[in-house]
Amino acid sequence: MKPKGTYPINHKFLLLGIFLAFLVIFILRSSFSSSNEVSSSVSQNSSLKASSEAKASDCSPTCSKIPNPLAQALIHYTTSTITPQQTVKEISVTARVLKKKSPCNFLVFGLGHDSLMWSSLNYGGRTIFLEEDEAWIEQIKKRFPMLESYHVSYDSKVNQADNLMEAGKVPECMVVSDPRYSMCQLALKGLPDEVYDRQWDLIMVDAPTGYYEEAPGRMTAIYTAGMMARNRKEGETDVFVHDVNRSVEDKFSKEFLCEGYMKKQENRLRHFIIPSHTGESSMPFCPV
Ligand SMILES: *[C@@H]1O[C@H](CO)[C@@H](O)[C@H](O)[C@H]1NC(C)=O
Ligand SMILES: *[C@@H]1O[C@H](CO)[C@@H](O)[C@H](O)[C@H]1NC(C)=O
Numbered sequence: 001m002k003p004k005g006t007y008p009i010n011h012k013f014l015l016l017g018i019f020l021a022f023l024v025i026f027i028l029r030s031s032f033s034s035s036n037e038v039s040s041s042v043s044q045n046s047s048l049k050a051s052s053e054a055k056a057s058d059c060s061p062t063c064s065k066i067p068n069p070l071a072q073a074l075i076h077y078t079t080s081t082i083t084p085q086q087t088v089k090e091i092s093v094t095a096r097v098l099k100k101k102s103p104c105n106f107l108v109f110g111l112g113h114d115s116l117m118w119s120s121l122n123y124g125g126r127t128i129f130l131e132e133d134e135a136w137i138e139q140i141k142k143r144f145p146m147l148e149s150y151h152v153s154y155d156s157k158v159n160q161a162d163n164l165m166e167a168g169k170v171p172e173c174m175v176v177s178d179p180r181y182s183m184c185q186l187a188l189k190g191l192p193d194e195v196y197d198r199q200w201d202l203i204m205v206d207a208p209t210g211y212y213e214e215a216p217g218r219m220t221a222i223y224t225a226g227m228m229a230r231n232r233k234e235g236e237t238d239v240f241v242h243d244v245n246r247s248v249e250d251k252f253s254k255e256f257l258c259e260g261y262m263k264k265q266e267n268r269l270r271h272f273i274i275p276s277h278t279g280e281s282s283m284p285f286c287p288v
Contacts, residue, residue, distance in 0.1 A: 011083055018088065018095060019077060019117065069146055073120040076144075084114030086206070086242060090269040091117075097202060097238045097271075098122055107200045107228075109221045110207025111140055111149050118204070119147055128195065132208045132216055150192050154208050154216035161248045164219045168256065173223070174285045176230045176277045186223035186256075199232050206242040210249070218243075222252040229274035230285075239272040258286035 066074075084091070091114070098106070098118075103125030108118055111131035119127040129149040131137050137149055156164060164186060167173075173184035180189060180196050203225040208216040222241060229237035241253040245268050254262075257272040264271040277283045 011088060018092065019074065019120070067123065070120055070123060072146075073116050076116055080113070082113050084112065084117065086114060086269065087267060089266050090242070093264060093266045093269055093271050094118075094202070094204065094238075094240055095121055101201050101238070104201035105198050106202045106204070107195065107198075107225075108204045108206065109218070109225070110204070111137060111147070112206075114206075115140065115147050115149075116144050126198070128198075130191065130195070130207070150195070152188070152191055154188075154220060156217060156220055157213070158210055158215050158217040158248060159213040161217055161219055161252070165251060165255065168219075168223060168252075176227065176285075178231055179224045179227045182227065184223070184227075186220050187227060188220045188224040196228075199235075200228055200237055202238045202240070203228065204240045204242070205249075205253075206240075210243065210246065217248045219248060219252050222249070223256045226256045226258075226272075226274060230277040232276040233278060234276050236273050236275050239274055241270045241272075243268050244270045260287035 098104075098121045102122045104122060106118065106122045106125060106127040108115065108127065108129045111129040115129055127148065129147060130152045131140075131149055132152055132154055134151050137151055140147065140149065167185045170184070172182070173186060175182070175184075178196055179187040205218055205221050205225050208218060208221065210217045218241070225239050225241075229239055239257055241249055241257065243249045244253060244265065253270055253272070257270075257274065261272045261274050262270060263273050
C-alpha cells in the first residue's frame with residue numbers, strides 16, 4: 001500500500017470523481033433526512049407552506065456544510081501527487097458496499113495512501129487500520145492524526161506459506177472461535193482487544209507487504225479475517241483481499257474465505273461475503 005510510483009493523471013481524476021460523487025450522495029442524504037425530521041414534526045399540519053418555512057428557520061447553515069474531515073480529505077487528494085495502489089475499478093467494489101453499509105465497522109489490514117479515502121467513505125463509522133511498520137505509522141499519524149491505527153507484528157513469512165497451508169488444514173483450524181483463543185497456528189493473536197471485540201461489517205486485507213520471500217505474508221491476516229467473519233454474532237461480513245494475482249493471496253483466500261463465498265473478482269481484488277457461523281454447528285467451514 002506504500003508508494004511505488006504514481007498512476008497516470010487520468011486515474012487520479014477518476015478517483016477524485018468517485019470521491020466527489022460520494023460526497024454529493026452524503027450531502028443529499030443528510031439534507032434529505034433533515035427535511036424528513038422537519039416534516040414529521042409538523043405532520044399534524046398539512047400546510048406545505050408551514051413545512052417549508054419551518055425547514056428554512058430550523059436549518060442552521062451547518063445543515064449543508066461539508067463535514068470538516070471530508071473537506072480535509074478532499075483537499076488532500078486534490079493536492080496529492082500520490083494515488084493509492086488499488087485501481088478505480090478495484091476501489092469501486094468496496095465503495096459500493098460502503099455506500100450501502102456505512103456508517104459501519106470497517107477493519108483494514110494496511111495503512112497507506114488510500115486510508116484517508118476509506119475512513120472518509122465510512123464517515124461517521126469506525127474505521128481501524130492495522131499496520132506492521134511502526135515508522136510508517138508515525139509518518140502517517142503526523143499527516144492524518146484523525147486516522148485510527150494500531151501496530152501489529154506478523155511472525156510468518158511468505159516463504160512459510162506452503163507449510164502454513166498444510167498447518168491450516170487440521171480440524172483445530174476449522175473450529176469457529178474468537179481468534180484470540182483459537183488453537184490454529186494461522187490465527188493472529190496479540191491484536192488490540194477492540195479488534196476482536198467489535199463486529200466488523202467490512203474487512204479489507206491489503207497488508208502485510210508480502211511481495212518478497214522474507215516479507216511477512218498475508219496468510220494469517222486472511223485466515224483471521226475469515227474467522228472473525230464466521231465468529232460474528234449474526235449477519236454477514238464483506239471481506240476483500242487485494243493482490244490476488246500473487247500465489248499466497250490467491251490460495252489462502254480460496255481456501256479460508258472459500259470459493260463458495262466469493263462474490264466477485266475485479267482485477268486483483270476479490271470480494272467474499274461470509275455469513276455468521278455462530279449457533280450453526282452443522283455449518284461447514286466452506287459452503288458445499
Ligand atoms: C397550519 O399552518 C398554518 C400556516 O402556518 C396555520 O395558519 C394553521 O393554524 C396551522 N394549523 C394547525 C392545525 O396547526
Ligand atoms: C501482480 O500485479 C502487480 C500489479 O499489476 C504486479 O506489479 C505484480 O508483479 C503482479 N504479481 C504477480 C506475482 O504476478
